[in-house]
Amino acid sequence: MTTFLQICVDAASLGSLYALAALGVGLLWGVMKLVNFAHGEFITIGAYALIVPSGAVIPQLFIGALPIWLMVPTMCLIVAVVALITERIIFRPLRHADPSTLLVASFSLSFFLQYLILLIYGGRPKSIQIGASLNGEFAFGPLRTSWIDIVTISTTIVLLIAVALFMTRTRMGVQMRAATQDFRMARMLGVRGNTVIATAFAVSGVLAAVVSFFLMVRTGALAPRMAAPLVTIGFIATVIGGMGSMVGAILGGFLVGVVSAFMQFILPEAMRPNRDAFVFAIVILMLLVRPNGLISLRSQKERV
């Protein structure tokens, strides 16, 4: 029983990170049919913003030296601004391009940002330590867990509720959901396309910054391609959740987290390094069974 609970905590904690990554990706797919590969670089930039730009392996903390209550909002602000700049310069002029053009543009942006980071910070992996107090372990009855797991899970829950309230209760959120359903019709109905898409980018940036904070507290490892695996999982989560559905993206993220955590436990010791092969085999199976994802939206299907 204790082992099971232990796995559940791991699953929820990992699933939280995946869900946040998936929501960041899913939001932009929803409003503008953009598969944003550069979301990974948004996360990376959030992490690199913590240090003073230099090539040193043990870098000096910059924003990372601030107290957490100031550090996290600053990270969010920086990544949101980067996201807004990419929207303005790259994705707004391509608004009416087809999804494959957007896809290639986001790929290019992703590489551009990676090499920009390489140029400024050098290619050697770096290691930093922030939020050390969060890495402390504590026992809850027989259950042993670290604060960061609890903080990750609870912050994610709060963020998801906040996004849900934003989407259903605020005027901007209602317009964003309408744009997700049918962008052209939403514009015809008075929705300001530019504002809605810019807001989606900003929210996506904030979600990326939160992910980079958790990642940095957990691993502290910085590398130009550090977020690539996480964002790949984010994409997979949006697909198995059902493209265009934000609830689906979140569910998909948690699902991949749960499968990973349980695989870690079920697989024999020798096979654990190959865990992801099993995780993705399950993903393929799921897609064979439900090709439209867990939540299949009618608005995303072709009209006849």
Added chain:
Amino acid sequence: MTFTTLELRSITVRFDGVVALKDVSFVLESGRIFGLIGPNGAGKTTLVNVISGFQKPSEGEILLDGAVISDRAAHTIARLGVARTFQAVRLFRDFTVHANLHAYGVGCGLSSRAARERADAILAWLGLSHMAEWRADGLSYGDERRIGIGRALAAGPKFILLDEPAAGMNEEECDELMRLIRDIPGRFGCSVLLIEHNMRVVMNVCDRIAVIDFGRKIAEGTPAAVSADPAVRAAYLGEEVA
């Protein structure tokens, strides 16, 4: 009730040399129901597209209360209070019926609460309150079209352009539609431009009618005057209402 006018001044629209509208002018007055009729291909839908900003006129201008709106984007015109329906209604299919109306109100600048109350009132008026929480997918054709009218009213427009609302409706549904259209100016303080094929509907609800044929306005006047006009009878009515 504030007095607003929508004026078309010498509107001409050309598509690659084809003249869809030629020098069309008329004035819509507040609180009136203005009908626009003409045979297929006369340019009726082009005219709706021009007024609502989906198509820029090649020449001429459109004024709302004296201010030019024909150079504005479609979503701005919607926000300024000129709403329209579409022949293909295209509701947001993953939204409820109520949310479809609510989204339009919010999109055009109403507060979330004002939009919600307005959506409630409109659904009650349409007799569709029981459908408020239904998903706007798989609705019957007639219901979908009525919701389309309700959606156009959801932002509190000054003018509503109804693009062939009676298309595909049977006699009974047409009667209900006429009742609704007649009700719009008094209830919502909103003038109506009705583009319609169905003569019975047009003649029964409109205060004033303009007739276009081959992109030109050939007559304008009261229903009685228009239906007596020899040019109209020759061009159009002669074939349908003998």
